[in-house]
Ligand SMILES: Cc1cc2nc3c(=O)[nH]c(=O)nc-3n(C[C@H](O)[C@H](O)[C@H](O)COP(=O)(O)OP(=O)(O)OC[C@H]3O[C@@H](n4cnc5c(N)ncnc54)[C@H](O)[C@@H]3O)c2cc1C
Ligand code: FES
């Protein structure tokens with residue numbers, strides 16, 4: 001066991017972990033931040049995407065020990081300061097960007113990483129960026145639409161209503 | 162995954178001594194090794210993380226050579242090589258997906274030498290030098306067939322030096338489920354000739370296509386390889402594509418890479 005310290009969603013967090021403890025397990029089982037989902041556990045599906053030092057990573061494929069000292073943001077840290085949904089989360093709700101919601105935390109975290117890098121992406125850029133985020137329900141269309149809307153772009157033209 | 166001891170040295174020297182321990186293994190970005198360990202196909206006693214070693218990170222261009230630290234992520238190469246070596250930056254920017262690129266490293270990719278990986282094509286296609294903690298290895302001697310390299314037990318790739326070509330491009334025909342290359346071709350044009358390296362296709366792993374190199378060295382245009390064909394013998398034959406299909410793709414991807422080279 002080794003002690004890890006990190007900042008999670010702006011607050012200090014620490015715990016004792018084994019070498020093999022995954023960041024996803026540490027967040028879910030020790031910090032009880034169960035918004036981060038584990039879908040495949042093989043770095044394929046992206047349900048577990050969180051930000052580590054501002055970069056999107058798959059938390060099922062990173063050790064908790066590797067995040068020692070890091071700033072980690074999970075979907076629980078995405079809401080506005082007053083607790084209301086942030087612009088990306090609200091857009092997912094407004095544009096029906098989810099059905100079962102299992103992929104949604106990863107989608108929101110990937111979308112936030114994309115919009116930080118590229119504030120006005122094209123539809124093609126959104127689709128390419130989401131290559132590592134799999135959704136079994138929506139067919140992606142409304143996810144793409146929500147992200148375009150969150151970037152402040154008019155989504156009337158891309159939408160099948 | 163079986164448990165192990167995790168160590169994160171801050172220098173190459175400390176990493177090398179940690180690697181000398183029994184059943185120690187290097188950890189780059191973990192994008193290949195952690196899934197392998199989950200399947201219990203690897204069970205090191207100690208994982209030696211290389212990503213805390215500042216000397217092994219970063220991209221720099223000097224005297225016509227691009228030097229990339231062994232623990233540099235694909236995302237960093239994609240952004241920092243864009244000006245000096247766009248063909249390589251383009252390759253790095255299409256590996257896996259953004260989250261994979263934020264963790265996966267060039268050293269991990271070259272050490273693993275997956276027969277469908279992208280970086281081996283760039284290293285062989287530029288005649289790169291693989292620099293380790295003990296020696297320098299020419300790419301032509303480094304790749305020794307699928308998942309096999311010249312690296313010794315415990316040896317660490319500290320950096321990779323790639324001669325910057327006058328023009329280059331990498332074309333990948335994506336295997337849509339894995340996002341690896343079904344076939345990928347890296348073409349690099351130098352003052353003294355052209356190099357062509359092929360990944361994804363052969364049972365021997367990454368290799369050079371010398372007939373195309375000769376034709377393109379005489380005439381650097383897609384039409385120069387019009388009459389050439391690649392034998393289907395020894396090509397990977399699996400549910401994603403037959404050997405004949407891959408052999409055909411080698412020609413198609415090479416033409417596209419020549420046409421797109423910049
Ligand atoms: C969903 C997904 C899609 C992917 N798509 C692609 C793709 O399109 N193209 C592609 O090329 N790759 C792809 N990859 C693989 C990815 O590029 C990996 O990051 C890479 O192959 C391994 O790098 P790593 O740093 O993660 O190494 P690790 O997984 O940490 O290690 C891999 C091996 O290399 C050894 N090692 C690591 N670093 C060093 C070093 N510096 N010196 C010596 N040995 C070392 C380890 O001991 C281990 O044996 C994909 C991976 C995933 C999960
Ligand atoms: S659970 Fe991490 S990528 Fe699927």
Ligand code: FES
Pocket residue numbers: 097098099100101102103104134135136137138
């Ligand atoms: S909404 Fe169900 S997996 Fe995406």
